[in-house]
Ligand SMILES: [Zn+2]
């Protein structure tokens with residue numbers, strides 16, 4: 001007889017899985033055999049995140065909350081681009097074990113899952129960019145799937161630890177990756193607590209704990225998520241191609257602004273080993289400026305440059321738009 005899982009059981013497992021990303025890992029089917037489809041369990045965190053933004057109509061606007069949300073967008077985007085991407089995924093510089101953990105925590109608060117899952121998924125993108133195997137190619141599966149659909153599929157949920165063996169030897173990173181909702185929950189509680197302190201100590205600001213929480217958790221994190229996801233979707237569609245890469249990656253100034261430099265995506269696909277993605281002074285790369293400051297402070301070192309031959313090779317003149 002075909003055994004269908006009981007709804008209650010499915011709910012318990014979904015909750016368990018949302019706390020422990022490796023829950024029942026050994027018994028799950030091979031992810032490569034799973035279909036590419038939206039799984040409702042995986043849409044739940046995103047529905048909650050987006051639905052929470054609607055609470056701004058209940059808590060209202062406040063300039064302190066909006067400024068805090070913006071500030072938290074910028075520093076967490078820096079943790080994603082500078083560390084999740086340029087450090088964990090591509091190892092373009094070196095740092096200490098303490099610094100890699102602290103920036104992994106900051107990146108993890110963005111609700112973009114753990115650093116090992118993020119790096120393994122991204123390495124796979126570079127190996128199969130815009131090919132059939134690419135998990136998020138707008139050319140293969142359309143814009144919506146490449147932007148957010150792929151995140152809702154169980155097929156793309158497990159972390160292939162064998163693809164990130166250089167990172168999985170750090171138990172603290174594996175812990176963050178496995179219990180990837182811990183930091184976002186703590187982040188949310190911390191924001192609520194800050195709102196409480198502001199209300200009590202600085203009543204003239206007119207901030208309430210719920211209002212501070214809604215803006216810094218729901219709104220800031222949702223914008224941060226879509227900003228990052230635009231690199232998978234729009235940065236393979238919209239912009240110029242100074243480099244003739246085997247994929248459809250593009251350079252785009254506007255995407256670089258909202259992602260602190262990640263919009264120079266065609267540069268990055270041509271030479272992902274460099275710390276900077278804006279290869280020229282006029283290709284604004286705020287993450288790189290931040291990383292340079294960290295290197296001057298001795299927090300990171302051995303930033304990898306762009307070879308002269310690669311710089312010479314690029315040309316905007318004959319670029320497709
Ligand atoms: Zn790409």
Ligand SMILES: [Zn+2]
Nearest residue numbers: 089122268272
């Ligand atoms: Zn990359």
